[in-house]
Amino acid sequence: MDLLRSNHGSRCIRRPQAEHVPGTALLTDVIEADHHHHHGNLDTSALQHDKGRNSDVVLVPQPSKSPNDPLNWPLWKKDLILFLICIDTAVVGAWGPMISPGYALMAKEFNMSYNALNGGLGLVSATIADLYFVHQRGVRLAAWGLCLSVGVGGGAIISGYIIQDVGWNWTYGVCAIIFGVWIPVLFFLCPETAYRRDALLNTDLGTADKAAELIGDTKNAPTEEFVERVESFEVEKRHSYVHQLKVFNGRVCDDPFWKVLTRPLMMLIFPQVLFSFFAYGLTTSWLIVVGSVLAQIFTAPPYNFSVSGVGLVSIAALIGAIVGAFISGPIADYITKAMSRRNNGVYEPEFRLVLVLITLIIGGMSFFGFGWSLQVHDPWIGPVIFYGLQYFGVGFMTIAVYGYLTDCHRDKAPEAFAAINLRNIYSFGMNYFISSWISTQGPKEVFEIIGGIHVFICLTAIPMYIFGKRCRSWTSRVEIFQKVMRA
Template sequence: MGLGVLEDKHLSHVPGTALLTDVVGSGNCHRHGELNTSALRHGTGRDSDVLLVPQPSDSPNDPLNWSLLKKDLMLFFICIDTAVVGAWGPMITPGFVEMTSQFGISYNKLNGDLGYGILMIGLSCFVTNSMAVVWGRRPIFLLGNLLLFISSIGGFYAHSFNSLLGFRLIGCIGMSPFEVLVTTTIADIYFVHQRGVRLAAWGLCLSIGVGGGTIISGYIIQNLGWNWTYGICAIIFGIWIIVLFLFCPETAYRRDDSLNTDLGTGQENVNQITGRENLKKAEGGSAGTEDIVEVEIEAIDRATTNNTWSEKKHSYWHDLKIFHGRVSDDPFWKVLARPFMMLIFPQVLFSFFAYGLTTSWLVVVGSVLAQLFTAPPYNFTVSGVGLVSIASLIGALIGAFVSGPIADWIIKMMSRRNGGIYEPEFRLVLIVITFVLGGMSFFGFGWSLQEQDPWIAPVIFYGLQYFSVGFMTIAVYGYLTDCHRDKAPEAFAAINLRNIYSFGMNYFISDWISSQGPKEVFCIIGGIHVFICLCAIPMYIYGKRCRSWTSRVKIFEKVMRA
């Protein structure tokens, strides 16, 4: 048992489990027990004992071999884009009360009908994700920005509710790549021990957009009108199409299976080397853990030394091509169906409930801020409702700066204590923070509103929601990435079915609060949140066995190979 994670009794290498750190001994930092791991590539500086997972190839065009500056600059541009995309959805919510008068419809109908955009994001995720798996990430990012640019222009000139709704739906299709592909891109270009901070950066920018965007939009709506929120976004998306075209190359890359030390692929290469181990097993013996690690090291060494890379480093002008051909041989329709089938995987199903339902609460709460704070005793103006989001912005900022480094530190610390072996379940430890603070935030938010406490009380609890949920986001996305890195886009598309739940909640949350009161509503939400967090305990304990089960049972194999 590795730090509470139950060992599997069926596979020698469970996908997701990887040798991450050396066990220092005999004055040689590149050793794992008695095994020499010098053939494998390691990190640098204080991470010099950390093995790079996955192992990069020798190709100069492998994104894992890009300089850290190039990777971080690319992620920076994508994260800024993500912030604007995050703001684009809820930016008109401070003006909902004003818009109900303009269009002559009820608050609940306005909120519910615009909620069709959330449904559109959830459904279009499957299409844009499948396109990215087959044809690459770069063209889909550019397509998403183009659709958002077109819809923002349409939203600026829309003067009826139906035309606004139509352009919103087009824009929501453009938003869908940013629900899935940013985390997939992080998995494409960063190693396991580097992903926590980058996932936190993405989560921070998304939260800044969702929460902080309404701060600015409140003033825009009050002084210029809600149409101008779309006009300003159209300018930004127009500029960012050019930025992504110039600075964000394709990240999908095919490398030798033996280098994917976290996936358990390349087993054929290992088997060729381990003829002696098979003979040993036939004679009644068994290969120990160190034997398995040793032959995997040898397989990786052969993969890197036997391949003579004939390809030259691509020029900058080559990288500017929008389309680089197919990056997967799988038929499009099979990739399209795979996310639905992956919901039967225990780790994907857990992630769907843990991440999906928890983050859906944030969408739901944001959609009713105007209803809650424009009414007595608070009587906020439109810009005042927008300023409530300062709390979510602060919570997201602090959460990102704390959660990212903690996430990477935890997996390295736990791997060292586990004899150098990394288990994806180590990511789930972060959910402890979400369990405690998240529960407090939902209970406190509803209770303080019901008791009509001073505005600062519910606002603080609102900020605490964003702080705590950030830990859940990093834990779940990191866990799912490490469990199914080769199928990460499909897995992320599966858990983003949560948008359908958000859509349904939008339809009745306003009336539910009006009839039952905020205390009862948010205490129920808080109770569900606590239960979901507690489900992480059995997932942590049995997660490795679940990964083994889904990699060797035929029905799961068919899904992965579909």
């Protein structure tokens, strides 16, 4: 932990640093025999904590007294909302890849090359931040990532039979039917999760140590003004079910609409967002690119798969995604709590980036192995296993980056995630030449380059881990970044 403490300890930062850095938060404290909590000389008993084995975990952010605060909703309600949204995510994820097993048929029907066909076809995490506390988000982000991967992999499995039996057009028809059923489900069972709570409760935001302000210190009690602000929430009545169905429930942000629309592009100047854009964007884009060439690879000799056979290749992706999600989520939350306890109870968003190590090793191996096995015409089980490992490894990157960005910019999470999803431009562009690139240079060289880029992208997490807190401090003090946040 010497590296950790040298990174996050102010004594090692020679330039002026904000007194409290956005994203940094008190996450764990010490429980005395008389059940009192403290952190150093600060009595933290007044802060709300988790229960059971996590009773030393401080809730970040602190929930308000209001029954309408999503943080106060029962856990079953939160998980139900997340489940329903994740199902919708799976369908959205399946929409594009469902057509890929039919590329061979479509290329023949429209007399087009694979390359031309690829070129023409190429905010849930914010909800998780609204509903769950910092130490609960890893598992939920993994669940969301799992559903996205299940949609991508599972959709291709099903669509292979749809395309083979009733035609490629019906892949879109099936998605339309599912959306037709699911839209009313979301409307009636998923209320708005955005909520405006008192800014003092957001202990992970801003440049003030709000945990200390909330409880004072051992000598100073909370101010009378703050007590009045907190108690004012107690008179708020619980919203009725009909009220929750309203399309408009008031503004949760005072910014003009046009500024909200342009903020995602402006947020790319933040080091944390720019890193996430490249790390998540480029890494996950490879999955889309690889999925788009499966038909080209496996319908040709020596494999000679049928359309449905190409779809079945995605079973490997499905297994990799499921296993990865069940492992990455609990690991993410365990690392968050364990490293915070070792860091004197203080949580830093950079702790999330430790997961990238798994993506570096497994992901790099999977891309190199996929290309090599195809080049030497290994039996189909070889490249299929490597294809599954791609989903297993990249799933850890998804959890790491989305968790990191959520914790760094929770108040601007929708705009931050919109910014990194501009990576679709990259995957769209790659689809224009990936097929001809493989045909010209062979899969070994192509996937060696892809694997090399993947390894390089993963290695950028090291400087981000070391200098991440300094970047957050810097962006909280420099005026241009504050103008973007207020823009």
